[in-house]
Amino acid sequence: MLSQAFGEMRDAVFAKVAQRAIRRVGLDTFKHLHALSLRFHLDRQTGGLSRAIERGTKGIEFLLQFMLFNVLPTLLEIALVCGILWNLYSIEYAAITFVTIIGYIVFTIVLTEWRTKYRREMNDRDSEATTKAVDSLLNYETVKYFGNELHEASRFDHALQAYEKAAVRSQVSLSALNVGQGTIIAIGLIAVMSMTAQGVADGSMTVGDLVLVNTFLIQLYMPLNFLGFVYRQIRQSLTDMEQMFSLLRVEREVADTEGAPPLAVNGGEVTFDAVDFGYDSRRPILHGVSFTIPAGKTLAVVGSSGAGKSTLSRLLYRFYDVTSGAIRIDGQDIRAVSQASLRKIIGIVPQDTVLFNDTIYYNILYGRPDATPAEVEEAARLARIHDFILSLPDGYQSKVGERGLKLSGGEKQRVAIARVILKRARLLIFDEATSALDTKTEKQIQESLDQVSEDRTTLIIAHRLSTVIGADEILVLDKGEVAERGSHAELLAQNGRYARMWQQQLSDLADDAGPSPSLSPSTV
Ligand SMILES: Nc1ncnc2c1ncn2[C@@H]1O[C@H](COP(=O)(O)OP(=O)(O)O)[C@@H](O)[C@H]1O
Numbered sequence: 001m002l003s004q005a006f007g008e009m010r011d012a013v014f015a016k017v018a019q020r021a022i023r024r025v026g027l028d029t030f031k032h033l034h035a036l037s038l039r040f041h042l043d044r045q046t047g048g049l050s051r052a053i054e055r056g057t058k059g060i061e062f063l064l065q066f067m068l069f070n071v072l073p074t075l076l077e078i079a080l081v082c083g084i085l086w087n088l089y090s091i092e093y094a095a096i097t098f099v100t101i102i103g104y105i106v107f108t109i110v111l112t113e114w115r116t117k118y119r120r121e122m123n124d125r126d127s128e129a130t131t132k133a134v135d136s137l138l139n140y141e142t143v144k145y146f147g148n149e150l151h152e153a154s155r156f157d158h159a160l161q162a163y164e165k166a167a168v169r170s171q172v173s174l175s176a177l178n179v180g181q182g183t184i185i186a187i188g189l190i191a192v193m194s195m196t197a198q199g200v201a202d203g204s205m206t207v208g209d210l211v212l213v214n215t216f217l218i219q220l221y222m223p224l225n226f227l228g229f230v231y232r233q234i235r236q237s238l239t240d241m242e243q244m245f246s247l248l249r250v251e252r253e254v255a256d257t258e259g260a261p262p263l264a265v266n267g268g269e270v271t272f273d274a275v276d277f278g279y280d281s282r283r284p285i286l287h288g289v290s291f292t293i294p295a296g297k298t299l300a301v302v303g304s305s306g307a308g309k310s311t312l313s314r315l316l317y318r319f320y321d322v323t324s325g326a327i328r329i330d331g332q333d334i335r336a337v338s339q340a341s342l343r344k345i346i347g348i349v350p351q352d353t354v355l356f357n358d359t360i361y362y363n364i365l366y367g368r369p370d371a372t373p374a375e376v377e378e379a380a381r382l383a384r385i386h387d388f389i390l391s392l393p394d395g396y397q398s399k400v401g402e403r404g405l406k407l408s409g410g411e412k413q414r415v416a417i418a419r420v421i422l423k424r425a426r427l428l429i430f431d432e433a434t435s436a437l438d439t440k441t442e443k444q445i446q447e448s449l450d451q452v453s454e455d456r457t458t459l460i461i462a463h464r465l466s467t468v469i470g471a472d473e474i475l476v477l478d479k480g481e482v483a484e485r486g487s488h489a490e491l492l493a494q495n496g497r498y499a500r501m502w503q504q505q506l507s508d509l510a511d512d513a514g515p516s517p518s519l520s521p522s523t524v
């Protein structure tokens with residue numbers, strides 16, 4: 001009774017240690033993932049990643065539970081039994097027992113190492129299957145658009161099949177291991193028992209001795225078998241944890257330099273100084289881009305799709321480091337200051353807004369979590385989304401769905417604008433922030449944005465030229481190079497690329513508006 005009670009007590013007391021360790025490693029991994037670069041996250045496979053963490057934390061629990069409190073006592077037990085056998089009888093008994101145990105251990109280790117590849121294979125296939133399932137579910141709509149349910153099912157089944165195969169191999173090799181272990185123990189047992197039986201036969205030992213040796217050996221081999229099981233499990237746990245710990249070893253691509261000071265903002269002048277950049281060294285994207293946005297002024301960047309406009313905003317936010325040249329804010333190279341202080345002063349409405357699967361209120365509040373409800377509402381009003389929100393049955397408490405998919409593109413953009421307004425950043429970046437809105441709503445928001453960006457340094461990336469007329473300077477970006485620059489009037493006067501784009505957009509609008517040719521730029 002006591003032996004059971006103490007065992008349970010040990011597990012109960014130890015649970016806190018194990019659970020705390022799991023929590024800490026889980027949290028560290030989570031934090032580390034958030035510290036990794038955008039590049040890592042664009043390449044990651046969400047399903048596989050979450051499985052790796054799940055397996056890793058389970059592995060830790062197992063490891064802690066068995067390692068300390070089961071392996072050590074068992075080893076002690078083995079040493080004691082060998083000692084007793086040697087003491088009571090002769091060294092041969094102890095020697096045979098010892099050799100058996102060594103054989104058993106060596107066999108177990110060798111075979112388990114060999115089996116590890118099957119377990120690893122199993123884990124890889126498991127991650128692959130989960131990645132496929134998650135990716136497929138995320139693309140639910142696309143699957144339906146193309147009627148490819150069967151294709152998806154067979155892709156998933158393919159991954160499951162591979163897992164099945166690996167799992168069966170793993171089980172078969174485990175059985176082989178068990179049989180081998182049993183054989184070694186049986187041989188050891190037979191050897192010692194026949195020696196004892198010989199002793200009884202020639203009268204040097206009593207039947208009592210036979211029973212005693214038998215009892216000791218059984219006492220010994222039971223924990224030994226257990227040890228084999230534990231070793232196997234530990235090896236398996238370590239294999240399971242591999243992927244998680246290899247995640248922890250992924251280097252941060254964009255890291256703060258040692259003791260980087262916070263950015264000292266004064267005005268917020270942004271300078272791009274001969275910036276070259278490519279996501280991949282084989283394909284440069286930006287070539288010698290230079291410009292300055294004086295404190296409080298607005299710079300607009302226009303250009304065809306793929307010219308590198310959004311890349312400018314990602315570089316300014318330091319998702320990537322420039323290949324050569326430098327980006328400075330108020331004279332400080334952004335690589336020399338801490339990322340947290342840099343990102344704190346920049347408010348960005350990205351080209352594709354993704355929302356959290358929570359309420360609209362939560363998503364706007366995300367801009368500044370300590371804002372009051374009145375401030376949230378004010379931001380929503382400025383972003384021209386307040387009335388829409390009130391028209392929803394649940395108002396601000398409406399859920400937006402996974403990645404915000406229950407909202408239309410324009411509604412999502414306005415939520416994104418509202419939360420940036422709430423952030424009250426010194427520096428604003430709007431990356432085609434109103435591209436999904438109709439011209440009328442866009443014009444209304446434009447007024448709010450002008451008001452919000454009044455005395456803040458602003459970078460506007462636009463494809464509709466009507467939104468950039470008021471900018472202090474306009475850059476025309478073409479294939480990563482600045483092709484033209486100047487104010488709206490200057491660029492029209494140059495009669496170059498910008499003027500052609502302007503004419504093009506005017507005639508598109510005129511086509512949309514029907515035969516009435518009376519459109520002038522001011523009504524756009
Ligand atoms: N993460 C990335 N990895 C590799 N290439 C990228 C990545 N993001 C964008 N690109 C490429 O860089 C070029 C410029 O992209 P971007 O700045 O988004 O263009 P845009 O001017 O339309 O905003 C595009 O040709 C795009 O294919």
Ligand SMILES: [Mg+2]
Pocket residue numbers: 309310311351431
């Ligand atoms: Mg873009």
